[in-house]
Amino acid sequence: MSTRIYPAFKSGNPKLRVFLPDFWMKLVKPSHTLLPNQVQFVVSSQMTKLDVKQYLEKIYNLPVIHVSTYNRMGKTKTAPNRYVTKEQDEKIAFVTLEKDQKFTFPEIYGNNDILKEQDKAMKQTKEMYAQKTKVNISKQGVPTWFSH
Amino acid sequence: MAFKLSVANEATKKTLISQSRRISSYFQPSESEYVSKAVYPPILDLSREARKERKIETIAQNITKLGTVEEKLVELNAPKYYGWWSLNLNERAISYNALPFTQFSTRTCLVNELPSIYNDVEAIALKSLPAVKDKLKDLILQEFEYVTQRTNRRGETKTTATEEDRCSRNFIPLLNRLLVNQLSLQNEDLKTTEIDCNPRLEAFWSCGGIEPDKILRKVREKNEKFLKGKVDDPIDRPIQYYGTPCLSMRHNKPLPQLLDRNSGLSVEGTVPSWNLDPRVMGYKYKHCRATNVPGFWPGTENQHGYMSILTRGYLKQREYQLTASDNQDALHVQAILHSFAWTLSQACYLGFGPYTELTYPISTQTIITDGQNYSLSAYQLNTCALYDKHSGPANPFRNVCYSTNEMKLYDIIENGEVKGFNDDLLKSLIKFYLIKPVEPQVNMRPYLSPELYISNVSDTERRKKVEEGFKHLFSNRPRHILKEEIYHWEKIYKIDHDTRPMEKKKRFFDIGGKAPGMKRMDEFNPRYVPKHMRNPPKKSRRGRLPVQPSIKL
Numbered sequence: 225m226s227t228r229i230y231p232a233f234k235s236g237n238p239k240l241r242v243f244l245p246d247f248w249m250k251l252v253k254p255s256h257t258l259l260p261n262q263v264q265f266v267v268s269s270q271m272t273k274l275d276v277k278q279y280l281e282k283i284y285n286l287p288v289i290h291v292s293t294y295n296r297m298g299k300t301k302t303a304p305n306r307y308v309t310k311e312q313d314e315k316i317a318f319v320t321l322e323k324d325q326k327f328t329f330p331e332i333y334g335n336n337d338i339l340k341e342q343d344k345a346m347k348q349t350k351e352m353y354a355q356k357t358k359v360n361i362s363k364q365g366v367p368t369w370f371s372h
Numbered sequence: 373m374a375f376k377l378s379v380a381n382e383a384t385k386k387t388l389i390s391q392s393r394r395i396s397s398y399f400q401p402s403e404s405e406y407v408s409k410a411v412y413p414p415i416l417d418l419s420r421e422a423r424k425e426r427k428i429e430t431i432a433q434n435i436t437k438l439g440t441v442e443e444k445l446v447e448l449n450a451p452k453y454y455g456w457w458s459l460n461l462n463e464r465a466i467s468y469n470a471l472p473f474t475q476f477s478t479r480t481c482l483v484n485e486l487p488s489i490y491n492d493v494e495a496i497a498l499k500s501l502p503a504v505k506d507k508l509k510d511l512i513l514q515e516f517e518y519v520t521q522r523t524n525r526r527g528e529t530k531t532t533a534t535e536e537d538r539c540s541r542n543f544i545p546l547l548n549r550l551l552v553n554q555l556s557l558q559n560e561d562l563k564t565t566e567i568d569c570n571p572r573l574e575a576f577w578s579c580g581g582i583e584p585d586k587i588l589r590k591v592r593e594k595n596e597k598f599l600k601g602k603v604d605d606p607i608d609r610p611i612q613y614y615g616t617p618c619l620s621m622r623h624n625k626p627l628p629q630l631l632d633r634n635s636g637l638s639v640e641g642t643v644p645s646w647n648l649d650p651r652v653m654g655y656k657y658k659h660c661r662a663t664n665v666p667g668f669w670p671g672t673e674n675q676h677g678y679m680s681i682l683t684r685g686y687l688k689q690r691e692y693q694l695t696a697s698d699n700q701d702a703l704h705v706q707a708i709l710h711s712f713a714w715t716l717s718q719a720c721y722l723g724f725g726p727y728t729e730l731t732y733p734i735s736t737q738t739i740i741t742d743g744q745n746y747s748l749s750a751y752q753l754n755t756c757a758l759y760d761k762h763s764g765p766a767n768p769f770r771n772v773c774y775s776t777n778e779m780k781l782y783d784i785i786e787n788g789e790v791k792g793f794n795d796d797l798l799k800s801l802i803k804f805y806l807i808k809p810v811e812p813q814v815n816m817r818p819y820l821s822p823e824l825y826i827s828n829v830s831d832t833e834r835r836k837k838v839e840e841g842f843k844h845l846f847s848n849r850p851r852h853i854l855k856e857e858i859y860h861w862e863k864i865y866k867i868d869h870d871t872r873p874m875e876k877k878k879r880f881f882d883i884g885g886k887a888p889g890m891k892r893m894d895e896f897n898p899r900y901v902p903k904h905m906r907n908p909p910k911k912s913r914r915g916r917l918p919v920q921p922s923i924k925l
Binding site for chain 1: 467468469583585586648649652653654693694695697698864865868869871
């Protein structure tokens with residue numbers, strides 16, 4: 225089930241022998257409000273609706289009722305040299321489970337105060353940097369310590 | 373300071389004064405202009421919500437004020453040239469777990485039994501049961517045992533669903549004929565009912581109280597100055613229903629009401645709450661016309677629905693596309709949607725509609741069958757205006773659907789015999805045909821002018837214009853010039869990244885024009901008429917005299 229090239233087998237170095245399947249599913253935070261029995265995934269773009277259903281039913285024993293998918297286009301950006309680049313496209317799958325099933329996306333970091341403080345500090349430094357650069361707006365590219 | 377005339381001649385002075393007096397007037401306040409108590413215009417709430425609500429109410433009033441059925445129906449379409457971006461519901465495509473949304477969007481409370489009105493005809497039904505039973509058994513044998521059904525027609529894709537539907541479509545008219553023949557002695561009104569086979573049923577309504585989608589939320593977030601804290605305010609969603617019942621019967625008198633409109637379930641029934649975008653259920657949005665067609669055109673004599681019979685072949689398809697575990701819910705959904713759509717579109721022909729509230733209830737009966745399994749339901753439409761806040765607690769009324777679970781008429785056909793026949797079910801089926809339509813006690817069309825339909829209007833120009841517009845709209849044909857779209861390359865290279873600044877700006881998004889979906893129905897270029905055929909003919913400018921003043925000196 226994999227089209228990836230593995231490194232040649234060498235005895236004594238089993239770490240490199242990682243199984244990298246083509247079919248993968250990534251559980252993501254829903255982009256909009258869903259029903260409690262619905263889950264959103266980003267899946268590998270080769271997977272069909274039936275594949276998604278089989279994957280969840282056979283490996284995780286989930287009662288899947290319905291799967292709908294769509295291909296989301298990757299974001300485009302203007303590169304510094306003025307040409308447009310695009311990120312990879314991805315396939316999004318919405319899976320409907322049975323009525324009585326409930327899923328809430330877990331809080332991965334929890335209520336971590338340290339993280340919040342870090343965010344706060346980062347915000348402050350960004351603001352300070354913005355203020356500093358604002359002073360030097362007439363001579364852009366010149367370091368802030370340059371007084372002339 | 374007084375102005376002194378310095379005129380030497382006394383005579384000229386006199387004439388001048390008399391002339392100036394001619395154009396002046398003496399101010400004389402009349403007594404009637406004043407009243408003892410001052411009356412001021414009402415003080416209006418100028419907040420955004422109040423203004424918005426007033427705007428919607430004036431739209432609703434403008435539709436209600438119109439005199440004829442066709443004008444009201446066309447007016448619903450007036451804001452959208454390419455049709456409303458509305459939720460498409462289909463009789464045969466019912467999502468998993470769709471009952472809560474269906475009940476909310478139609479404001480219906482569900483009761484799992486038949487109403488007490490059917491107890492009145494219990495005795496007559498029991499009497500006529502044996503005669504009907506024998507004939508029905510023969511009919512079942514004929515249709516499902518002796519005759520090989522031709523299940524698919526040329527050009528039709530053969531699926532399990534279409535196969536079953538074909539069988540039901542052969543059986544249902546025969547069943548109806550049998551019951552009408554047998555019971556028309558007991559219920560004389562059956563003789564005058566009109567029967568439609570596979571009529572076109574379409575209904576449009578606007579449902580409030582649904583949360584905004586991602587795009588609208590983004591727009592509101594940008595407009596932070598006015599919409600701070602109101603990003604998640606609910607919006608209206610237009611809903612368009614399409615369906616084709618197998619058979620429908622209509623009469624010139626309406627059915628009696630099933631329960632009182634102002635008490636009991638009609639006021640206290642529970643309707644599940646819902647605020648999600650219906651797309652989470654797997655339903656789709658599409659640009660479509662707001663059409664309300666109950667299977668006949670305005671002005672028909674028999675325009676009160678009596679009963680309709682639906683097929684249920686789609687359940688076979690649903691079994692492997694979704695699941696068979698909630699088939700019972702799907703049947704309830706089918707019954708509710710069909711009954712609501714049919715009664716609503718009938719209400720539209722009586723002068724009510726999605727923006728005009730009913731003044732009396734409208735009821736109907738629905739049977740869903742494949743020949744063996746039957747679900748019976750009776751529906752009463754108490755409220756049809758569900759726009760804006762009317763889908764919430766501001767609306768005192770609820771629609772009521774009495775719907776039974778599916779029941780088997782017989783267990784099996786073996787050796788040329790129908791086994792396990794369900795007499796109770798047949799009795800309830802007979803009762804549906806014994807309910808008599810009643811003469812209406814109220815004004816049936818309070819919001820229509822005496823002309824009722826546009827064909828009765830004497831003003832030729834107005835009649836022609838509205839009639840043509842109505843027929844074109846309700847044919848559901850696409851516009852001659854299709855809606856402009858933004859191509860993918862344009863989105864990337866013109867809108868998101870300005871890589872073609874030298875190109876001539878012609879498209880609607882280049883020149884900052886209106887989005888094509890927002891185009892109103894009256895915004896179109898008039899049809900081209902060659903110069904020589906114009907009335908009055910356009911004159912050449914050459915040799916024309918300068919414009920003469922119309923005021924004669």
